[in-house]
Amino acid sequence: MNPPASDRPDPRTADSLELQNLPRGQIHRLHIELMQDGLGAPVHLPVLVARGRKPGPVFGLTAAVHGNELNGIPLIQRLFGKLDVEKLKGTVVGVLAVNVPGLRERRRHLVEGRDLNHLMPGRADGNVGQVFAHRLIDRIINRFNFLIDLHTASFGRVNSLYIRANMDEEATARIAVLMRPQIILHNPASDRTLRGAAMDLGIPSITVEIGNPQRFHSDYIKKALTGVRAVMANVGMVAKRKLVLGAQPVLCQSSDWLYTDRGGLLEVFPKVTDQLEKGALIAQLRNAFGDVIREYHAPETGVVIGKSVNPVGYTGARILHLGIPSPVENAFTQKLTTQRLLLGDALVHSSQRLPRRDLEPDNRNADASGPPPSA
Numbered sequence: 001m002n003p004p005a006s007d008r009p010d011p012r013t014a015d016s017l018e019l020q021n022l023p024r025g026q027i028h029r030l031h032i033e034l035m036q037d038g039l040g041a042p043v044h045l046p047v048l049v050a051r052g053r054k055p056g057p058v059f060g061l062t063a064a065v066h067g068n069e070l071n072g073i074p075l076i077q078r079l080f081g082k083l084d085v086e087k088l089k090g091t092v093v094g095v096l097a098v099n100v101p102g103l104r105e106r107r108r109h110l111v112e113g114r115d116l117n118h119l120m121p122g123r124a125d126g127n128v129g130q131v132f133a134h135r136l137i138d139r140i141i142n143r144f145n146f147l148i149d150l151h152t153a154s155f156g157r158v159n160s161l162y163i164r165a166n167m168d169e170e171a172t173a174r175i176a177v178l179m180r181p182q183i184i185l186h187n188p189a190s191d192r193t194l195r196g197a198a199m200d201l202g203i204p205s206i207t208v209e210i211g212n213p214q215r216f217h218s219d220y221i222k223k224a225l226t227g228v229r230a231v232m233a234n235v236g237m238v239a240k241r242k243l244v245l246g247a248q249p250v251l252c253q254s255s256d257w258l259y260t261d262r263g264g265l266l267e268v269f270p271k272v273t274d275q276l277e278k279g280a281l282i283a284q285l286r287n288a289f290g291d292v293i294r295e296y297h298a299p300e301t302g303v304v305i306g307k308s309v310n311p312v313g314y315t316g317a318r319i320l321h322l323g324i325p326s327p328v329e330n331a332f333t334q335k336l337t338t339q340r341l342l343l344g345d346a347l348v349h350s351s352q353r354l355p356r357r358d359l360e361p362d363n364r365n366a367d368a369s370g371p372p373p374s375a
């Protein structure tokens with residue numbers, strides 16, 4: 001049982017993650033100072049480090065790279081709450097909040113409108129965001145043997161539980177498959193993201209999208225945490241346990257965001273994870289007087305990865321994120337299927353019926369900033 005909060009040690013302050021200074025067989029709390037704010041006060045990243053008694057890989061989890069994407073925080077807290085360092089092989093590092101300035105301000109961006117996840121790997125002598133990105137990687141991330149970066153949908157949108165991963169990379173694909181999300185989107189990460197920068201360093205990395213911004217979404221957190229534990233068991237960090245297979249993920253080889261071509265009040269009809277036939281009605285746009293001024297249809301057959309729940313849109317507003325499932329006969333899919341069979345699981349393809357989703361968090365009229373959907 002955990003001791004009362006007053007008995008727990010205060011976090012140690014450091015300016016980098018030096019694992020060799022952290023004794024094995026303990027969970028350490030750190031404040032890693034990456035930079036200072038405009039009054040000279042330190043910007044501390046809260047970091048948990050579980051040092052297993054036995055050697056093994058260094059597994060990193062990062063939360064809140066976007067400051068209003070919070071579901072990764074309780075996921076890391078719950079993971080560490082159940083870790084037994086006497087039995088753990090290797091080290092688990094949980095960066096509970098990467099974008100501390102953004103989190104404090106309840107916003108996505110770091111400072112000055114800069115998206116930290118488009119600035120990687122940063123520059124040692126660059127601007128605020130570039131220095132932050134550089135130090136994050138140089139002082140923390142490059143210690144990892146593999147990385148799971150925890151995100152959510154952006155403000156005004158809802159997502160399925162989905163993963164972006166380069167499925168051509170075997171170790172990365174294995175992590176993605178083990179996480180058993182609703183959807184896996186093949187995406188090689190060439191876009192200056194944390195995942196891409198880590199991959200460039202040879203660190204297998206995936207991005208997990210867990211529910212919606214600025215809230216804790218317990219169903220998704222629980223499901224993603226189960227996946228994280230399955231990954232740890234697969235690499236031998238914790239004891240293997242009986243794999244309880246959830247619904248099978250849909251593998252998408254690509255995806256497209258659909259946008260409006262004029263401004264208005266938008267209603268998007270399908271729910272996340274719905275499978276759409278080409279030509280299906282997906283959204284209507286009305287003017288202020290209630291007249292339907294546009295109807296939008298699925299440009300091809302696909303699965304709904306995410307969608308807008310914010311009705312007010314300028315021309316070019318996002319409507320829906322459509323994943324294009326990978327056909328069964330595709331060589332890429334065949335390779336994945338082999339891997340998946342090795343893990344005792346199987347993929348769902350476009351030609352097969354989708355299983356009933358075990359998570360149905362979406363409500364097409366839900367406001368992303370409102371209360372969570374009732375359980």
Ligand SMILES: [Zn+2]
Nearest residue numbers: 066069151152
């Ligand atoms: Zn994000």
